[in-house]
Amino acid sequence: MVENIGMKPSRRGFLRTALAGGGALAVGSTAARAEGDPVILEPRPWNQFLGEGVDARPYGFPSEHEAHVRRQDVPWLTADPISSVNFTPLHELDGIITPNGLCFERHHGGIAEVDPAEHRLMINGLVDRQIVLTMQDLMRFPRENHVYFLECAANTGMEWAGSQLNGCQFTHGMIHNVMYTGIPLRLILAEAGVKPSGSWILVEGADASGMTRSIPMEKALDDCLVAFKMNGEALRPEQGYPVRLVVPGWEGNMWIKWLRRIEVGDQPWHHREETSKYTDLLADGRARRFTWEMDAKSVITNPSPQAPITHGPGPTVLTGVAWSGRGTIPRVDVTLDGGINWHDARMSGPSFNKSMHRFYFEFNWDGQPMLLQSRAHDSTGYVQPTKNQLREIRGENSIYHNNGIQTWAVDKDGRAENVEIS
Amino acid sequence: MVENIGMKPSRRGFLRTALAGGGALAVGSTAARAEGDPVILEPRPWNQFLGEGVDARPYGFPSEHEAHVRRQDVPWLTADPISSVNFTPLHELDGIITPNGLCFERHHGGIAEVDPAEHRLMINGLVDRQIVLTMQDLMRFPRENHVYFLECAANTGMEWAGSQLNGCQFTHGMIHNVMYTGIPLRLILAEAGVKPSGSWILVEGADASGMTRSIPMEKALDDCLVAFKMNGEALRPEQGYPVRLVVPGWEGNMWIKWLRRIEVGDQPWHHREETSKYTDLLADGRARRFTWEMDAKSVITNPSPQAPITHGPGPTVLTGVAWSGRGTIPRVDVTLDGGINWHDARMSGPSFNKSMHRFYFEFNWDGQPMLLQSRAHDSTGYVQPTKNQLREIRGENSIYHNNGIQTWAVDKDGRAENVEIS
Numbered sequence: 001m002v003e004n005i006g007m008k009p010s011r012r013g014f015l016r017t018a019l020a021g022g023g024a025l026a027v028g029s030t031a032a033r034a035e036g037d038p039v040i041l042e043p044r045p046w047n048q049f050l051g052e053g054v055d056a057r058p059y060g061f062p063s064e065h066e067a068h069v070r071r072q073d074v075p076w077l078t079a080d081p082i083s084s085v086n087f088t089p090l091h092e093l094d095g096i097i098t099p100n101g102l103c104f105e106r107h108h109g110g111i112a113e114v115d116p117a118e119h120r121l122m123i124n125g126l127v128d129r130q131i132v133l134t135m136q137d138l139m140r141f142p143r144e145n146h147v148y149f150l151e152c153a154a155n156t157g158m159e160w161a162g163s164q165l166n167g168c169q170f171t172h173g174m175i176h177n178v179m180y181t182g183i184p185l186r187l188i189l190a191e192a193g194v195k196p197s198g199s200w201i202l203v204e205g206a207d208a209s210g211m212t213r214s215i216p217m218e219k220a221l222d223d224c225l226v227a228f229k230m231n232g233e234a235l236r237p238e239q240g241y242p243v244r245l246v247v248p249g250w251e252g253n254m255w256i257k258w259l260r261r262i263e264v265g266d267q268p269w270h271h272r273e274e275t276s277k278y279t280d281l282l283a284d285g286r287a288r289r290f291t292w293e294m295d296a297k298s299v300i301t302n303p304s305p306q307a308p309i310t311h312g313p314g315p316t317v318l319t320g321v322a323w324s325g326r327g328t329i330p331r332v333d334v335t336l337d338g339g340i341n342w343h344d345a346r347m348s349g350p351s352f353n354k355s356m357h358r359f360y361f362e363f364n365w366d367g368q369p370m371l372l373q374s375r376a377h378d379s380t381g382y383v384q385p386t387k388n389q390l391r392e393i394r395g396e397n398s399i400y401h402n403n404g405i406q407t408w409a410v411d412k413d414g415r416a417e418n419v420e421i422s
Numbered sequence: 423m424v425e426n427i428g429m430k431p432s433r434r435g436f437l438r439t440a441l442a443g444g445g446a447l448a449v450g451s452t453a454a455r456a457e458g459d460p461v462i463l464e465p466r467p468w469n470q471f472l473g474e475g476v477d478a479r480p481y482g483f484p485s486e487h488e489a490h491v492r493r494q495d496v497p498w499l500t501a502d503p504i505s506s507v508n509f510t511p512l513h514e515l516d517g518i519i520t521p522n523g524l525c526f527e528r529h530h531g532g533i534a535e536v537d538p539a540e541h542r543l544m545i546n547g548l549v550d551r552q553i554v555l556t557m558q559d560l561m562r563f564p565r566e567n568h569v570y571f572l573e574c575a576a577n578t579g580m581e582w583a584g585s586q587l588n589g590c591q592f593t594h595g596m597i598h599n600v601m602y603t604g605i606p607l608r609l610i611l612a613e614a615g616v617k618p619s620g621s622w623i624l625v626e627g628a629d630a631s632g633m634t635r636s637i638p639m640e641k642a643l644d645d646c647l648v649a650f651k652m653n654g655e656a657l658r659p660e661q662g663y664p665v666r667l668v669v670p671g672w673e674g675n676m677w678i679k680w681l682r683r684i685e686v687g688d689q690p691w692h693h694r695e696e697t698s699k700y701t702d703l704l705a706d707g708r709a710r711r712f713t714w715e716m717d718a719k720s721v722i723t724n725p726s727p728q729a730p731i732t733h734g735p736g737p738t739v740l741t742g743v744a745w746s747g748r749g750t751i752p753r754v755d756v757t758l759d760g761g762i763n764w765h766d767a768r769m770s771g772p773s774f775n776k777s778m779h780r781f782y783f784e785f786n787w788d789g790q791p792m793l794l795q796s797r798a799h800d801s802t803g804y805v806q807p808t809k810n811q812l813r814e815i816r817g818e819n820s821i822y823h824n825n826g827i828q829t830w831a832v833d834k835d836g837r838a839e840n841v842e843i844s
Binding site: 229 | 514602741
């Protein structure tokens with residue numbers, strides 16, 4: 001991941017280099033501040049008085065000045081808060097790691113508060129020996145560490161019908177990206193001994209919704225993890241504490257939380273959550289049976305409706321995230337004029353398989369209105385489509401798997417709005 | 423980072439494969455549980471009743487069952503809690519990311535609660551133009567994302583005199599490893615324009631201790647970052663919110679928190695924190711002037727005094743962390759018998775420059791006492807020394823920069839203790 005923005009140490013300033021004359025704007029304002037800025041000339045309380053000591057926060061929390069950085073739901077979108085969803089504040093984040101406290105939530109029966117001492121993982125069905133594992137038993141299996149994105153199949157779903165939600169937190173915030181520590185699922189299946197006829201697994205959660213999904217054995221033996229840590233510490237209760245399934249690159253509802261049972265069978269179960277939900281209705285009335293993989297997708301997080309440009313014309317940093325359930329993201333294109341001209345974005349940070357990627361585009365804003373879009377290319381060569389290209393193939397009945405290109409319209413005051421352009 | 427523990431899908435269980443006959447122990451116990459374990463046979467509350475909804479936690483927190491996972495200080499070690507330190511619970515973590523709430527703290531004037539709207543960064547001294555930057559000004563510079571460890575120079579310092587602190591949290595917990603988003607320092611220096619005579623910088627914090635350190639210009643122009651985010655979100659107050667300096671691979675006290683001023687000069691300042699502290703007194707009474715880089719080091723986090731083996735003999739997972747201020751960690755050796763036999767540990771997770779690395783060693787514990795040690799090799803070829811090798815060169819007056827090999831003695835009951843063997 002060691003990358004460099006490609007600027008050599010220079011005696012000329014970045015802002016001036018980037019701007020020529022225009023740079024005087026920013027430079028002038030900062031130089032002026034040096035003369036009479038009371039905030040730098042007068043001591044502030046934190047310069048003068050000792051702060052709290054190390055006993056104050058055995059487990060830390062954000063500054064009070066960051067109270068606006070929080071998960072939010074959309075009341076009209078989901079009336080019932082128990083079977084509901086909230087959204088990651090993508091416009092307030094940077095890099096590729098989603099902090100545990102801000103990972104979006106999707107529950108079918110609310111947050112299960114599981115006591116790990118009383119949690120068990122059963123492996124049954126077409127196995128040599130049905131087994132039941134305690135958390136301590138799980139700690140005796142080999143572990144791996146991987147960073148993966150988890151995206152809800154319904155992320156951006158409301159946008160099928162047009163531009164409805166005014167902020168990337170709401171249009172694209174059903175995603176998070178964390179480092180998991182877990183046990184390769186194939187090792188746990190091998191412990192029970194999968195019978196030759198075992199070709200599917202049913203994974204079941206311990207929460208009140210009894211969430212279940214069918215997963216083909218090929219995927220189960222490939223890269224699935226039985227995970228117990230996220231970003232170094234125990235899973236959060238809302239993310240499946242003490243143990244969840246990780247299904248890299250596949251839709252989030254398959255990543256069963258509070259994982260309590262894995263049944264081995266010879267065909268899919270077609271349970272509630274893979275028939276009444278999480279199927280894609282096509283234009284001709286037929287529905288896709290399964291849509292597991294999340295296609296390549298990207299979104300500009302800044303500027304965006306919740307994060308307008310407030311500094312006026314001049315040097316401006318555009319940033320966003322991109323991901324693919326099929327590999328890495330070697331390239332993201334960015335346009336400021338609705339697709340007339342495309343520019344290569346600068347990727348910065350680790351590029352992991354089936355993980356979120358961070359991109360930047362630094363430009364000198366002239367203060368005129370813009371139409372911002374990003375377009376992801378994944379390592380298979382797939383290019384993120386427009387919404388209309390998706391509609392041509394999938395019709396307009398869909399809710400799930402909308403990976404179309406998102407447009408933000410920025411006005412001359414820097415305000416951004418969710419719009420759609422043909 | 424995509425690595426594999428190298429086990430192919432198999433019809434034979436891992437525990438059995440690893441153990442031959444001994445495997446029956448673990449397998450038998452789990453199989454037995456399947457028959458009459460009330461915890462799997464009877465419904466638990468979280469299976470029966472709906473949990474809290476998505477409105478409950480706009481910013482999430484760990485399960486109540488993880489309340490023991492916390493930063494801790496050592497009262498007798500530092501009498502004054504304001505100018506003090508606490509320790510990262512390494513034995514409770516896995517992977518390589520330290521969650522923000524558990525990153526150890528070291529303050530010289532307590533936690534500064536800075537209002538970002540009233541924070542400024544001044545660049546002065548041997549520059550073409552003194553400038554003062556607001557947080558908004560900083561947001562207009564290009565950013566990079568990198569994962570780096572931060573280790574206090576005093577980490578493991580108490581162990582110079584022998585084995586004193588009984589737990590890796592206390593012997594090695596003055597370290598954390600996070601992904602930073604920040605601005606290359608060279609771009610900010612270029613904005614002010616460094617004069618040809620500018621060969622050093624003085625970095626100063628906005629807290630009540632007025633913490634300062636001198637840094638050579640070569641390092642400042644190399645990989646230093648002016649960082650405003652850690653693990654995706656804003657820096658925590660105790661880690662320098664709203665902005666801190668990142669000095670990759672160098673001792674933690676140079677990573678000035680609440681960064682408010684950077685002065686360019688033509689020689690080091692020799693301020694308080696680089697003379698009265700953070701210098702290494704040698705055996706002959708002379709002191710090293712500067713010791714910036716952190717040498718290659720490792721520690722076994724599990725088993726350890728705070729994390730004994732509780733499952734009895736049989737398949738056991740040993741794990742730990744390793745790092746180097748000079749590069750990556752391609753290899754870690756592990757011994758179970760105090761250095762008579764060394765084994766290659768399995769590295770798992772990303773290998774980044776100047777970042778923490780995670781290693782594992784799975785073995786079949788015979789229930790006999792063990793002497794556990796780990797030995798890190800870094801990408802420069804440097805090998806982590808024994809404590810006695812360090813003492814031969816540095817004497818016994820030192821407090822800082824102890825990267826000696828750590829030993830845990832495990833008894834037949836699985837209890838671990840901090841010991842030293844010659």
